[in-house]
Amino acid sequence: MLQVRDIWRSYRDKKWFGSASREVLKGVSFEVAPGEAVGLLGASGSGKSTLARIISGIEAPERGEVTLHGLNLMHRRHRRQRISVVFQDYTASINPSMTVFDAIAEPLRLQSVWAREALYEHVAALLARVGLPEALMQRYAAELSGGQAQRVCIARAIANQPDLIILDEAVSSLDVPVQVQILELLEALRESCGLSYLFITHDVMALCFVCQRVLFLDDGRIVESCKVESLPDVRQPYARRLLNAVI
Numbered sequence: 001m002l003q004v005r006d007i008w009r010s011y012r013d014k015k016w017f018g019s020a021s022r023e024v025l026k027g028v029s030f031e032v033a034p035g036e037a038v039g040l041l042g043a044s045g046s047g048k049s050t051l052a053r054i055i056s057g058i059e060a061p062e063r064g065e066v067t068l069h070g071l072n073l074m075h076r077r078h079r080r081q082r083i084s085v086v087f088q089d090y091t092a093s094i095n096p097s098m099t100v101f102d103a104i105a106e107p108l109r110l111q112s113v114w115a116r117e118a119l120y121e122h123v124a125a126l127l128a129r130v131g132l133p134e135a136l137m138q139r140y141a142a143e144l145s146g147g148q149a150q151r152v153c154i155a156r157a158i159a160n161q162p163d164l165i166i167l168d169e170a171v172s173s174l175d176v177p178v179q180v181q182i183l184e185l186l187e188a189l190r191e192s193c194g195l196s197y198l199f200i201t202h203d204v205m206a207l208c209f210v211c212q213r214v215l216f217l218d219d220g221r222i223v224e225s226c227k228v229e230s231l232p233d234v235r236q237p238y239a240r241r242l243l244n245a246v247i
């Protein structure tokens, strides 16, 4: 379904005299099947968020191609609705001047014209889907707990029935009990909606909860790919070091 082919990306580092180009992604390729949750593990600075920004179209690669169902996602019209992103910083992801209703309704309104009552009911159904009461609809982001705010972000992300959600450290800053609730919600949504996930994290436990497969990103290259159940047998040195450091 999602095909990422030979993605290259570099940034210019400013030096005292002039600047130098530094490659951050060096020919990244992988696939995600329909309904599959794939985890992306890598040390800080390995290029995970850069890859997320490229797949979601926030940023363009210098080389390579991202396709979903064979359609090139570099074209905006192919990207619309199909991919959503949930970031770690849930409070910054919700516009503080918007109510919960407006935040969830925004992607729906961008997609089509809604009668107010139908929109209200749809937003209420999305809130119920992520386990939030209708009573939260008129609250602002600052009036929500971390777990509630991240659920609102997930409701917003699923509003237009995407095929893939990129979760970039989406549970990392939540308390452990709230993390578990969100991970259970993600798993339930994957099963009921047939969603695919690209789950970016430092947290192997969270990854094992949600994902079927793991990719290891080392300095801009995928150096290992395996099924979650094969993690104990991984021998690739970087992947092994990363696993030993976090387990």
Ligand SMILES: Nc1ncnc2c1ncn2[C@@H]1O[C@H](COP(=O)(O)OP(=O)(O)OP(=O)(O)O)[C@@H](O)[C@H]1O
Pocket (backbone or CB within 6 Å): 011, 012, 024, 042, 043, 044, 045, 046, 047, 048, 049, 050, 051
């Ligand atoms: N806009 C930018 N301009 C210059 N360098 C950048 C830019 N964005 C990212 N980088 C650099 O690219 C490298 C990869 O960054 P990226 O955020 O993708 O890593 P990451 O694996 O997500 O790290 P972390 O786990 O710490 O979030 C880092 O060295 C970072 O400093």
